[in-house]
Amino acid sequence: MQSFYEATVDRSASRSSGHSSAYAPLTGRRSVNVCIMGGGLAGLSTALGLAERGVADVAVLEAEQVGFGASGRNGGFVFGGYSLDCADLLKTLGPARARELYTLTTDAVDLMRKRIQRYRIDCDVTDAGVILANWFDEPARLDTQRRLMRDSFGVEWEPVAAAALASELKTSRYHGGLFERNAFHFHPLKYVLGVASAVADAGVQIHEKSPVVRLQRGGAGFVVHTPHGALEARHVVMAGGGYARNVYARVERAVLPIATYVMATEPLGARLKDALDTRAAVYDTRFAFDYYRPLPDTRILWGGRISVRDRAPDIIARLLRRDLLKVYPQLRDVRIEYAWGGLMSYARHKMPQIGRSADGVWYATGFGGHGMAPTTVSGELLAAAISGERPVPDAFATFGLTPAYGALGLAAAQLTYTAMQARDALAARRPSPRSTP
Numbered sequence: 001m002q003s004f005y006e007a008t009v010d011r012s013a014s015r016s017s018g019h020s021s022a023y024a025p026l027t028g029r030r031s032v033n034v035c036i037m038g039g040g041l042a043g044l045s046t047a048l049g050l051a052e053r054g055v056a057d058v059a060v061l062e063a064e065q066v067g068f069g070a071s072g073r074n075g076g077f078v079f080g081g082y083s084l085d086c087a088d089l090l091k092t093l094g095p096a097r098a099r100e101l102y103t104l105t106t107d108a109v110d111l112m113r114k115r116i117q118r119y120r121i122d123c124d125v126t127d128a129g130v131i132l133a134n135w136f137d138e139p140a141r142l143d144t145q146r147r148l149m150r151d152s153f154g155v156e157w158e159p160v161a162a163a164a165l166a167s168e169l170k171t172s173r174y175h176g177g178l179f180e181r182n183a184f185h186f187h188p189l190k191y192v193l194g195v196a197s198a199v200a201d202a203g204v205q206i207h208e209k210s211p212v213v214r215l216q217r218g219g220a221g222f223v224v225h226t227p228h229g230a231l232e233a234r235h236v237v238m239a240g241g242g243y244a245r246n247v248y249a250r251v252e253r254a255v256l257p258i259a260t261y262v263m264a265t266e267p268l269g270a271r272l273k274d275a276l277d278t279r280a281a282v283y284d285t286r287f288a289f290d291y292y293r294p295l296p297d298t299r300i301l302w303g304g305r306i307s308v309r310d311r312a313p314d315i316i317a318r319l320l321r322r323d324l325l326k327v328y329p330q331l332r333d334v335r336i337e338y339a340w341g342g343l344m345s346y347a348r349h350k351m352p353q354i355g356r357s358a359d360g361v362w363y364a365t366g367f368g369g370h371g372m373a374p375t376t377v378s379g380e381l382l383a384a385a386i387s388g389e390r391p392v393p394d395a396f397a398t399f400g401l402t403p404a405y406g407a408l409g410l411a412a413a414q415l416t417y418t419a420m421q422a423r424d425a426l427a428a429r430r431p432s433p434r435s436t437p
C-alpha cells in the first residue's frame with residue numbers, strides 16, 4: 001500500500017522550471033560552499049534559508065527522493081511548539097528562554113504560510129486551526145494547559161465546551177477541548193516538493209539517489225562521498241532525520257529512530273459530516289494520542305501510535321482502524337485505502353538538536369513527532385549562522401547531542417511508551433474528579 005501523499009503527487013510536474021522528472025544523482029567530484037545531507041524539511045529549509053540570504057554554491061544530497069522520510073509522510077499538522085511539551089520546556093529553560101524558543105515556532109508557522117504564497121506552493125492548505133480534545137474526564141488538564149499557554153507563552157488556546165465539541169466531532173469520546181487558532185494542516189509532501197522546487201530555482205543543486213556514505217576532513221573543510229561522486233565543502237549540515245546510518249556517529253548516536261503510523265480512509269462524501277463537522281485538525285491529550293483531520297476530498301487521514309517497530313501496511317491499517325472505531329464507531333464499514341509508517345528522530349531530551357559540533361559539522365535533528373514548524377526554525381537558524389548573520393540561540397545548547405544508547409535506548413523507550421499507555425488507560429477509567437465524593 002502506497003502512502004496517500006505519494007499517490008497524490010506528480011513528481012515529474014513538481015518542478016516549476018519544468019523539464020526534469022527527478023534531481024540527478026551526484027557524479028564526479030567538485031567543490032561547494034555548503035553541502036546538506038538530507039532532502040527532508042530540515043535540509044531543504046536550510047537550503048532555502050541560505051538561498052534567501054544570497055548564499056551561493058549550496059548542494060543537497062538525498063539518499064532516496066526528496067520528501068522520502070518523515071517530512072513527506074507525516075500527519076500534516078503545522079502548529080507551534082516542540083516534541084518536548086511546553087510545561088517541561090518552561091521547567092528546563094525558565095520563562096524568558098522557554099518563551100524565546102516557543103516564539104520561534106509560531107514565527108515559523110507564519111513563515112511557512114508566507115512561503116506557500118511567495119513560491120506558489122499548491123499543498124492543500126486548510127487554515128482552520130487545531131483542536132486538542134480531552135480524552136480524560138478531568139477538566140483540570142485543559143485548564144492547566146490553557147493557563148500555561150496564556151501566562152507563560154502569550155498565546156490564547158480557546159476552550160471548547162464538551163457539548164460544542166460533540167457537535168463538531170460526532171463522538172461522545174471527549175470531555176471538551178482547546179482550540180489553537182494559529183495552526184493549519186496541509187499535504188506535507190506537496191509542500192516539501194514545493195520547497196525543493198523553490199530551492200532548485202534559486203540555484204541550489206539537489207541530487208537524489210545520492211546517499212552520503214562517508215564524511216571526512218579535507219579540501220576546504222570536508223569531503224562528502226556518495227557512491228558515484230564527492231563534494232568538497234566548506235560547511236556540512238547533517239539533516240538525515242531518523243534515517244541516517246553510519247555516516248556521522250556524533251549525531252546518529254544522539255537520536256533514536258521511532259516509528260509512527262498513518263492511514264487514509266476512502267472518500268466519505270456526505271458521510272464525512274457524520275464524524276467530522278469541522279475543518280480543523282484534531283489530536284487528544286494522551287501520551288500516544290490519535291491525530292486526524294479531514295482531507296479536501298472527504299477522506300479522513302488518521303494517525304497514531306508510537307513504536308520502535310516499523311510495521312507492514314496491512315498491520316498498520318488494522319491497528320489504526322481499531323483506534324478510529326473507538327472514537328467513531330459509526331464508521332465501521334468504511335474502507336481504509338492507504339496505510340504507511342515513517343521514522344521520527346528522537347533525542348532523549350525530546351528537543352531538536354540544532355547547532356555545530358566541536359569538529360565543525362552543523363546538525364539539525366531530533367524533531368520527533370512535532371517537526372513541521374521546528375524544521376523551519378532550524379533552517380532559519382542554521383542559514384543565519386552559516387551566513388554569519390547571527391549565531392544559533394544559546395538556549396539550544398541546553399539540548400545537545402546527548403547519547404541515546406542505541407538498542408538499549410530503544411528498549412527503554414518501548415518500556416516508557418508501554419508504561420505511559422498503561423497510565424493513560426488507567427486514568428481514562430478513573431471516575432471524574434467532579435463525581436467523587
Ligand SMILES: Cc1cc2nc3c(=O)[nH]c(=O)nc-3n(C[C@H](O)[C@H](O)[C@H](O)COP(=O)(O)OP(=O)(O)OC[C@H]3O[C@@H](n4cnc5c(N)ncnc54)[C@H](O)[C@@H]3O)c2cc1C
Nearest residue numbers: 038040041042063069070071074075077212241342371372
Ligand atoms: C508518520 C509521522 C507523522 C508525523 N506527524 C507530524 C505532524 O502532523 N506535524 C508535525 O509537525 N510533525 C509530524 N511528524 C514529525 C515530522 O514529520 C518530522 O519531525 C520532520 O519531518 C523531520 O524532518 P527531517 O528533515 O529532520 O527528517 P526527514 O524528513 O526524515 O528527512 C531526512 C532525509 O534524510 C535522508 N537521508 C538519511 N540518510 C541519508 C544519507 N546518508 N545521505 C543522504 N540522505 C540521507 C532521508 O532519506 C530523508 O529523506 C510526523 C512524523 C511521522 C513519521
